[in-house]
Structure formats: structure tokens, C-alpha cells
Amino acid sequence: MLALLGLAIAVLLVLRVPVAFAFLGPSLAYMAVNGRSPGSALREVANAADSFPLLAVPLFIFVGALANHAGIADRLFRFAMAALAGVRGNLGYVAVGVSVGFSWMSGSAVADAAATGKVSITAMLRNGYSRRFATGVVASSSLIAPVMPPSIPAVIYAGLAAVSTGALFAASVVPALLMALGLCIVVFFLVRRQPNLTRGRLDRRELLDSLKQVVFPLFAPVVILGGILGGIFTPTEAAAVGVVYMLLLGLGQRSLSWAGLLAAVKETALTTASIMLIVASASLLGYILARERLPQMLTEALFSFTDSPTVFLIVCVLLCLVLGTVIDATAILVLVVPILMPIALQFGVDPIALGVTLIISLMIGLLTPPVGTVLFVIAAVSKTRIGEVFRGCLPFLIPSVVIVILTIAFPDAVLAIPRALGL
Known part of the structure; x- marks a missing residue:
């Protein structure tokens, strides 16, 4: 029965049926065949969405949407340009x-790519950068958003694994910064033999003016993360405070119009509906897999193969990389976390370290065809073919892969900040 269920889902995914419905249809058929009432299926779906920690998801999405429509990405771009004027390949950095x-402020790779893609890629193309380089660095940089707190995948994982969202946020900071450092190193090697990729000179007045424009927006993460890590807010409360702060900032500075506010509300509603539908349908499928004893079978198979936590984590990463090419990252999290968590505990793997490793691995899937959501966003904003964007991303994927390897090899380094903060 389990094989038939998997085959039905695979066929629907190949036919490009949306992931939520590809999971939901065969799952409902399974429930009917096994004599379970529609009410029990509906109860599983409703229980998945009825979660206080998941309430932070639409709120963090709203924060990112408000930041986007308030033009904060443009302000950050202006400040970064002023700070790095005269540096070779400055637009890459x-x-x-x-x-x-x-x-x-975002927590979403798609929101990051959409907000920063058009202005960054347009500026690079106008100043002599290749289209492949421009699209590759912008697309790859967007993967920092779902790793750096406040991260939407981290909120979802924490809810599924019943771990501290604050601890997961704290553990994600260093890997996210290392990803950014790795991308800068790749930019350095790609532009070092192109002396023409330099623009302008340092203008102290422009730097000061642009700095004034980003001071208050950059105070938002201090409010959100400081409140969570300091124990002042729960993540959900911090997200609500973040929404209020961004509203006051956007409306107070008149950078957010009423039309922009309505657009942000609409964008938040659509994105939240999409995510929660995936969460609900994947939860029903997860219930079925648990009923079929798949976690127990996987545990027995893995322990017959190895008793090494490192090998287990490598298997988890490979699973995420493969699934990430065809399934949305949110669906994978909802599907695999309830299965992998009890196995991880038996292997002695810390749930926080596992979460960081899984999230970074899944984000790589956003840049791999055929699903690769970020590829489609960047291709649309830059009017570039998907294949060209993907080829541009290849050298920039190296840092993400290296960070995944480091999180597997040095889990204690990942846990250093949460432990220091007592989370």
C-alpha cells in the first residue's frame, strides 16, 4: 500500500500537479480505502494548521512584504553602493x-530574490557584469534569508520538532554569516581579473546620507531577534512587534503608501495560504506514513547499516538534496521532520543541529531545476532563461555545500551560541 501511495504521488508530481494537491489526493484516497472517515482526515489537516508557533509564519511574511513595499531593499542597495564605491566587483559584494x-526582515528566499533582484541585476548589467554572473550571485545570495533569523523554515521546523525557535534562530546566525562570507570569496575570485568592474569613488556625503536612510530599518532585527534571544518575546510575539514596527516606520517616513500596504496584505495572504495548504496536506501524508510504520522501518534499516551520527546526517542531507529538486522545501520539512526526528534522537543527534543542517540543505533545492523556485523568480525579473540562471548559480552553490559539510562535522560549533545564551 505504501509503495502504491508513493507511486501515485510521484506520478502527480511528474505531471506538475501542485505539491499540496499531489500529497492531498492520494492521501485522501488511502484514508477512504482503509475505511477511515473523511472527518478523521479533515481533523488531521485542521490540527496541522492549528498551531500557535505557526502563527509567526504569516507575521514574518508580512514583515518582509512591508519591508519590500517600503523600499527598504533600495535603501540598503544605495548604502552598500556608497560603502563599497571603488572596490573592484563592488556590485557583486x-x-x-x-x-x-x-x-x-524577510526570512524568505523568494521574497529576498523578488525585492533585491531587479535593482541589483539591472545595475550589474548596466555596468558591464555578465548576465550569468549577475543572476547567479543575486539568486544565490537570496538563500541567506531562510537561514538567517527570522527564518520562516526555522519557525516551521521548530513547530514540527517541538524545539525552541529562539535556540534555532541563534544556531543559524553563524552558518548564515559564513554563507555570506563564502559568496564574497567566490565573487572575489570571479572578478579579480576584470579591472573594468569598478564604479565610482568613495563619497563621504553620499555614504552618510544613505546610512541615515537605513539606520531605522536595520533596527528592526534588533527589536525582533533581541526580543526573542533576550527572552522578552516569544517568536510569535516578536513577529507581531516586528509588523507594528515596520508599519510605524513605513507610514511614519511616508515610504509606504496605502496602495503598498494593501499590496503587502494581499501578498502575505496568498503566500500564507500556499504555505499552510502545503503544511496541512503534508501533515496528513505524514500521519499515513507513521501509520504504515515507515519511521520504524527506516530506523531498523539505518541501524543495520551504521551506528554513526555523521553517516545518518549525510543520509539526511542527500535525502533533502534529492527531494529538493522536485518538491517545495516547506513540504519536505513537514514530511520528513516527524520521520527523522525520532531516528535522530536514537543516533544521539541534537535536534537544533539537525534543523540547521536540514534547512541549509533544503535551501540548495531552491536553485536546482526543475522546481527551483528562486530560479524562476530571478529568470522573471531579469528576463533570462532558466538554464542561464542555473549555470550562473553553480559556482555560488559551493559555499552552501561547504557550510552543510561543516555543520555535519562540527555540530558543537553550531550549538555554541544557543548554549552560551542558555537556550
């Missing part, structure tokens, strides 16, 4: 820096 700044 600017793209990474803007993504880091915007990631503190």
Missing part, C-alpha cells in the same frame, strides 16, 4: 550585503 540586510 553589494548584492550579497543587501541580501544579508534584507534577510533580517
Whole structure:
């Protein structure tokens, strides 16, 4: 029965049926065949969405949407340009820096790519950068957003694994910064033999003016993360405070119009509906897999193969990389976390370290066809073919792979900040 269920889902995914419905249809058929009432299926779906920690997801999405429509990405770009004027390949570093700044308010790779892609890629093409380089660095930089807190995948994982969201946020900071450093190193090697990729000179007045424009927006992550890590807010409360702060900032500075506010509300509603539908359908499928004893079978198979936590983590990463090419990252998290968590505990793997490793691995899937959501966003904003964007991303994927390897090899380093903060 399990094989038939998997085959039905695979066929639907190949036929490009949306992931939520590809999971939901065969799952409902399974429930009917096994004599389970529609009410029990509906109860599983409703229970998956009825979660206080998941309430932070639409709120963090709203924070990112407000930041986007308030033009904060443009302000960050202007400041980064002023700070790095005269540096060879400066626009490559600017793209990474803007993504880091915007990631503190977004938590979503798609939102980051959409907000920063058009202005960064247009500027690079206008100043002599190749289209492949421009699209590759912007697309790859957007992966920092779902790793750097406040991270939407981290909120979802924490809810599924019943771990501290604050601890997961704290553990994700260093890997996210290392990803940014790795991207800058790749930019350095790609532009070092192109002396023409230099623009302008340092203008202290422009630097000061642009700095004034980003001071208050960059205070938002201090409010959100400081409140969570300091124990002042729960993640959900911090997300709500972040929404209020961004509203006051956007409306107070008149950078957010009423039309922009309505657009942000609409964008948040659509994105949240999409995510929660995936969460609900994947939860029903996860219930079925648990009923069929798949976690127990996987545990027995893995322990017959190895008793090494490192090998287990490598298997988890490979699983995420393969699934990430065809399934949305949110669906994979909802599907695999309830299965992998009890196995991880038996192997002695810390749930926080596992979460960081899984999230970074899944984000790589955003840049791999055929699903690769970020590839489609960057291709659309830059009017570039998907294949060209993907080829541009290849050298920039190296840092993400290296960070995944480091999280597997040195889990204690990942856990250093949460332990220091007592989380």
C-alpha cells in the first residue's frame, strides 16, 4: 500500500500537479480505502494548521512584504553602493550585503530574490557584469534569508520538532554569516581579473546620507531577534512587534503608501495560504506514513547499516538534496521532520543541529531545476532563461555545500551560541 501511495504521488508530481494537491489526493484516497472517515482526515489537516508557533509564519511574511513595499531593499542597495564605491566587483559584494540586510526582515528566499533582484541585476548589467554572473550571485545570495533569523523554515521546523525557535534562530546566525562570507570569496575570485568592474569613488556625503536612510530599518532585527534571544518575546510575539514596527516606520517616513500596504496584505495572504495548504496536506501524508510504520522501518534499516551520527546526517542531507529538486522545501520539512526526528534522537543527534543542517540543505533545492523556485523568480525579473540562471548559480552553490559539510562535522560549533545564551 505504501509503495502504491508513493507511486501515485510521484506520478502527480511528474505531471506538475501542485505539491499540496499531489500529497492531498492520494492521501485522501488511502484514508477512504482503509475505511477511515473523511472527518478523521479533515481533523488531521485542521490540527496541522492549528498551531500557535505557526502563527509567526504569516507575521514574518508580512514583515518582509512591508519591508519590500517600503523600499527598504533600495535603501540598503544605495548604502552598500556608497560603502563599497571603488572596490573592484563592488556590485557583486553589494548584492550579497543587501541580501544579508534584507534577510533580517524577510526570512524568505523568494521574497529576498523578488525585492533585491531587479535593482541589483539591472545595475550589474548596466555596468558591464555578465548576465550569468549577475543572476547567479543575486539568486544565490537570496538563500541567506531562510537561514538567517527570522527564518520562516526555522519557525516551521521548530513547530514540527517541538524545539525552541529562539535556540534555532541563534544556531543559524553563524552558518548564515559564513554563507555570506563564502559568496564574497567566490565573487572575489570571479572578478579579480576584470579591472573594468569598478564604479565610482568613495563619497563621504553620499555614504552618510544613505546610512541615515537605513539606520531605522536595520533596527528592526534588533527589536525582533533581541526580543526573542533576550527572552522578552516569544517568536510569535516578536513577529507581531516586528509588523507594528515596520508599519510605524513605513507610514511614519511616508515610504509606504496605502496602495503598498494593501499590496503587502494581499501578498502575505496568498503566500500564507500556499504555505499552510502545503503544511496541512503534508501533515496528513505524514500521519499515513507513521501509520504504515515507515519511521520504524527506516530506523531498523539505518541501524543495520551504521551506528554513526555523521553517516545518518549525510543520509539526511542527500535525502533533502534529492527531494529538493522536485518538491517545495516547506513540504519536505513537514514530511520528513516527524520521520527523522525520532531516528535522530536514537543516533544521539541534537535536534537544533539537525534543523540547521536540514534547512541549509533544503535551501540548495531552491536553485536546482526543475522546481527551483528562486530560479524562476530571478529568470522573471531579469528576463533570462532558466538554464542561464542555473549555470550562473553553480559556482555560488559551493559555499552552501561547504557550510552543510561543516555543520555535519562540527555540530558543537553550531550549538555554541544557543548554549552560551542558555537556550
